[in-house]
Amino acid sequence: MSHTIEHKTKLLGRIRRIKGQAEAVERALEAEIGCADVLMLVASMRGALNGLTAELMEEHIRHHVVNPDSEPDSERARGAAELIDVVRTYLK
Template sequence: MAHITNDPTKLIARIRRLQGQLDAVARSLENKAPCGDVLQLVASIRGAVNGLTIELMEEHVRNHVVNPDREDDPEKAKGATDLIAVLRTYLK
C-alpha cells in the first residue's frame, strides 16, 4: 500500500489515533463503563476507520484508475471526480 501515497505520515498518524481509540474501548470495558459510553467510543472508531478508508480509496482511484486533475478526457475526469464524491458520501 505504500505506493498509494507519497507521504504516509498522515495515514500513520490516523492509524495511531485509531489504536488509541481502541485502547480507550478496552479500558472502558475493563473499568465497567456505562454501555452508552462504550458505544460512543465504538461509533467514533467507525467514523475514523471510514475516514481512513476513503483516503486510501481516493488515492487508489487517483493513482490506478483516473486522476481527474491530470486527465485530458473531460468525461473520464468527471467520472473519477463523481466516483470519489460518491465514495465520500457513502462512507460518511
C-alpha cells in the same frame, strides 16, 4: 502505494488515532464503565474508520485508476471526480 510522503503520513496518523481509540475502548471495558459510554466510544471509532476508508478509496482511484487532476481524457477525469464525490458521500 508508493505515493507522496505527505499522504502516507496523513494515513498513518489516521490509523494510529484509531488504534488509540481501540485502546481507550479496551481500558473502558477493563474499568467496567457503563455499556452506553463504551458504545459511544465505539461509534467514534466507526466514524474514524469510515474516514480512513474514504481516504484510502480516493487514494486508490487517483493513483491506480484515474487521477482527475492530471487525466488528459476529460470524460474520464469527470467520471473519476464524480466517483470520489460519491465515495465521500457514502462514507461521511
